Amino acid sequence: MNNDRQKAEVFIKRLLMNPALQYYEILQKEEQILTFLNTNSQSLFPALSSEQFFPNKTWQQIFAILYNSLTSQINEVLFKELEAILNNINYTFIGLLRQTTCPLSQCRDQILTFEKKLLNKYEARNAFNGSLTALKLNIIDKYIEQIFQRREYIHFELTKVQRLKMGSEEIKNFIKVSMILKNAIHLVTVGTANLSIESVMDIVQRAFADKVNRMLEEELRLLPPELIASAVNSNISFLENKNMETTSRIISIFTMRCKYYKPYNTVDRGAETPDKSWFNIARRNYKFYGFDIKMLDEFYKIAAEHNW
Amino acid sequence: MKKNRISIFELMVTVMIALVVVQTFLEDFAVIIDWDAGTLLVLMIAGFCFDLFFTIEFLVRLYNSRFEKGALHYIVYDQGWVDFCASIPLLIFSSGFQMITYFQSHAGAIIGLSFTGFISMLKLIKIIRIARILRLLRMVKIFRNIKYTDSPMAQRHIKKIVTIGVAVLVVSFLMFTIIFETFSLSKAGELYESRKQKIMEAVQRAEYTFNLNSYISHLIKTEDTHSILIIRAGGNVVYSRFTQDVYDSEYTNEDYEYRKDTHGTVEVFFDVKEENSALSRLQSRDNLIFFFIVLMLIGGYLLLYSPHFALTVTDPIYVMKRGLDEKNYNLEVKIPGTYKDDDIFKLATLYNQRYLPLKDRNMDNKDISVLDMDSTDLTGIMDEK
Numbered sequence: 297m298n299n300d301r302q303k304a305e306v307f308i309k310r311l312l313m314n315p316a317l318q319y320y321e322i323l324q325k326e327e328q329i330l331t332f333l334n335t336n337s338q339s340l341f342p343a344l345s346s347e348q349f350f351p352n353k354t355w356q357q358i359f360a361i362l363y364n365s366l367t368s369q370i371n372e373v374l375f376k377e378l379e380a381i382l383n384n385i386n387y388t389f390i391g392l393l394r395q396t397t398c399p400l401s402q403c404r405d406q407i408l409t410f411e412k413k414l415l416n417k418y419e420a421r422n423a424f425n426g427s428l429t430a431l432k433l434n435i436i437d438k439y440i441e442q443i444f445q446r447r448e449y450i451h452f453e454l455t456k457v458q459r460l461k462m463g464s465e466e467i468k469n470f471i472k473v474s475m476i477l478k479n480a481i482h483l484v485t486v487g488t489a490n491l492s493i494e495s496v497m498d499i500v501q502r503a504f505a506d507k508v509n510r511m512l513e514e515e516l517r518l519l520p521p522e523l524i525a526s527a528v529n530s531n532i533s534f535l536e537n538k539n540m541e542t543t544s545r546i547i548s549i550f551t552m553r554c555k556y557y558k559p560y561n562t563v564d565r566g567a568e569t570p571d572k573s574w575f576n577i578a579r580r581n582y583k584f585y586g587f588d589i590k591m592l593d594e595f596y597k598i599a600a601e602h603n604w
Numbered sequence: 605m606k607k608n609r610i611s612i613f614e615l616m617v618t619v620m621i622a623l624v625v626v627q628t629f630l631e632d633f634a635v636i637i638d639w640d641a642g643t644l645l646v647l648m649i650a651g652f653c654f655d656l657f658f659t660i661e662f663l664v665r666l667y668n669s670r671f672e673k674g675a676l677h678y679i680v681y682d683q684g685w686v687d688f689c690a691s692i693p694l695l696i697f698s699s700g701f702q703m704i705t706y707f708q709s710h711a712g713a714i715i716g717l718s719f720t721g722f723i724s725m726l727k728l729i730k731i732i733r734i735a736r737i738l739r740l741l742r743m744v745k746i747f748r749n750i751k752y753t754d755s756p757m758a759q760r761h762i763k764k765i766v767t768i769g770v771a772v773l774v775v776s777f778l779m780f781t782i783i784f785e786t787f788s789l790s791k792a793g794e795l796y797e798s799r800k801q802k803i804m805e806a807v808q809r810a811e812y813t814f815n816l817n818s819y820i821s822h823l824i825k826t827e828d829t830h831s832i833l834i835i836r837a838g839g840n841v842v843y844s845r846f847t848q849d850v851y852d853s854e855y856t857n858e859d860y861e862y863r864k865d866t867h868g869t870v871e872v873f874f875d876v877k878e879e880n881s882a883l884s885r886l887q888s889r890d891n892l893i894f895f896f897i898v899l900m901l902i903g904g905y906l907l908l909y910s911p912h913f914a915l916t917v918t919d920p921i922y923v924m925k926r927g928l929d930e931k932n933y934n935l936e937v938k939i940p941g942t943y944k945d946d947d948i949f950k951l952a953t954l955y956n957q958r959y960l961p962l963k964d965r966n967m968d969n970k971d972i973s974v975l976d977m978d979s980t981d982l983t984g985i986m987d988e989k
Contacts, residue, residue: 556967558932566919567935573960576936580961 300350304365307349312369319559321432322377323425326370333359367421374428375412378476381431382408385473389466393520403518407476410516414479423479423498426551431472433557435550440468442598449590453542460543467543470523475547477527481508483515498552499586500531533586545588549578549595552585571599617661621746624654628739629895632888641856648706648856652699658691658742683744686767690741697735706856736891737778740898744770755918762913766905770898777894833860834873845875916943920952927960931967934960 308329311317317325333340341355350358387400414420430436443450444464454460460467481500484507505528512524522541530547534540553574560570568576575596582589598604631647665687669678678684747763833851835843846854859877864870920937927933937952944953 556932558934560935563935564919564923564926566915566938567923568938570935573934573936576956577934577960577964580957581965584965 300361301365303349304361305369308362308365308369321425321429321557322370322373323421323428324557326366326421327425329366330363333362371415374415377428377432378411379408381428381472381476385469386465387469387473389462389470389473390520390523392462392466393470393522406516406518407473410480411476414483417482417485419485420479420482423482423551424476426553426555426557427475427478427547429554429557430475430550433554435554436471436475436546437468438604439550439595439598440464440471442602443594446594446598448594450542450546450594453545453591458542470526471543471546474523474526474530474543475551477512477516477524478530478547478551480512480524481505481528481531483508483511498531498555499533502532502537505529505532534588535583535586540588545591548585549587549591552578552587569599569603571604572596575599613664618746620654620657620661621742624658624739624742625746625899627651627654628742629892632891632895635884635888636892641852641854641859644856645706648699648702652695652703655691655695655699658687659695662687662691683763683767686741686744686771689738690745694735694738698739701735737774737781737894740774740777740894741770743898743902746902755914755922757921758910758913758918761917762905762910765909766902769901769905773894773898773901781890831875832872833875834871836871838869915940916946917948920948924952924955927955927963934964936960 311329311332312325317328320328337355337359341358344350344358345353345355350361353361382404385404387403390400390403411424415424441464443454454467460470462470481504509521509525509528512528513521516524526541526543526547529537529540530544530551532540532544534545534548553571558570563569567573575592578585578587579589579592579596581587582592627647627650631651634644634647662684665678666675666684669675669682669684672678673682675684679688744763744767747759747766832843833845833855834841855877859875859880861874861876863872863874920939923935923937927935936956937949939949939952939956943949
């Protein structure tokens, strides 16, 4: 096995098969492996630069080979998963927003093509982590159902403030597509050479979001502007933008919830449930993340009532 | 290999403890519902085997303790004193005593010697009865081998409190029994002893008349002879109230008492079945009451106090420890409303309200990886294709 690409493929495959990663979503696995490579670079370099692996190469070169192999292996699974998610979404809500009929399969294809292109950027991949995990866990469905049953603050915000004249199923799909497109904010960001630099908050300024909105409207012509705005504005702070779309607020909360989502096989006795814990912590950090506190309160109550 | 041997030994001890609890119950229960002498004998032998096993267990543990933290540590801190009290004294004063008297009295019936000749049967019953109380301590031993909680602290605390509870009960019961035996049994004992003394004197007088057979014929017609089972003179049975089959099936070694005259030529077996039976039933009833009290006490601690201790002490500590220890563990401590003013939950409130939000704000996923590999794990990756 002389080819570096083949060696990297075997090495990455082996890392992906690690039992510690079995409960993680695909992009979380990628994140974990990148973290592992970054944090252990000093101890890994002597072994990886040996004759058996990649001799006569610097760590940066080795990392680049491994990163390319990792992303290509992850993409194989990721694009399939993305396609499956997009196939499961009912796009009839687009007709309700636009009041016109458009070929829904074309909408789906446009999103898929756009995302595949966008996911070549590390920042976009990283930002997609939370969205993908949330979509895979179906977290939106269960909370939106409760919101429509309770008909409290969030329901009022969705139907009266954002004026979404649609049923709960359409709203779920609307949020799901917005969630997929949330990482479109990185359409114009410049990739950082150092992959370890990352903002915990993932918040951008309104002006930047508006610029991305305009660019996306040009690029994704089949999609209604409300949908694009819902996706892009989920990257701004509610505290500085009180007229932020309700769906954007929901998306920003759930993508952050799932960004560092830790799968707990069993919750320790004496500990609160994962969602309840997370929402309670988020309530205390709402200013830091720019969340809507009233929304967090309602989600916290839902999580507490259902032991989520 | 050594670990396997230890776990097999511990498993065996646990099984034996469970069995001895059943045996303890049955031994007293059998007396109350009047099981036959054969079953009582089986239970007595089983009791002896258990006592022997626990004595060996204690000696093994004591020997092994020399290679660990020392014998003193084992005796004082590792419940060695419980192992001791529930083994050697029982073997000597309870089952061992019973076994010796059983075989000696049977042998005595043949060769004319008896251990019971040296000691009054009522005193013997008293010693056995008092020693038996120590069997209840064995129930404490089960805590050593059953893992009822993940926390070593909880295990230690529950074990300690159960040991104290059961030990206090057993000691109280022991003291109560000694006092009771001393005062209430003494009168009955005195009456019984004087009656036997009279018979022995009569038998002795008869011996000097050289007309023993006719005297005994006269004696058995009198009211007192209902307490005589067998009279032997010069090694020959001159009187037997029942056939050997009746003795075998209805009389245990505790049901008769053996005396011989000062010259050793006349031997008399006295019937103490009635007295023994009444006393044994009373004692067995008391034993069963205490058995269930101890059982309930242990059950209460195990089923009620142990979860309470976990809920209010070890669980919140465990969750906080994980939160402090693991970077991506962010679950809050559950705070029960009833105990929110407890120190531990005040601390947990601070942990939930201050530490976790701060930890969340400072969380940088870049240094959190669940992968645990080092360069040595990489060796051979390429070969394993």
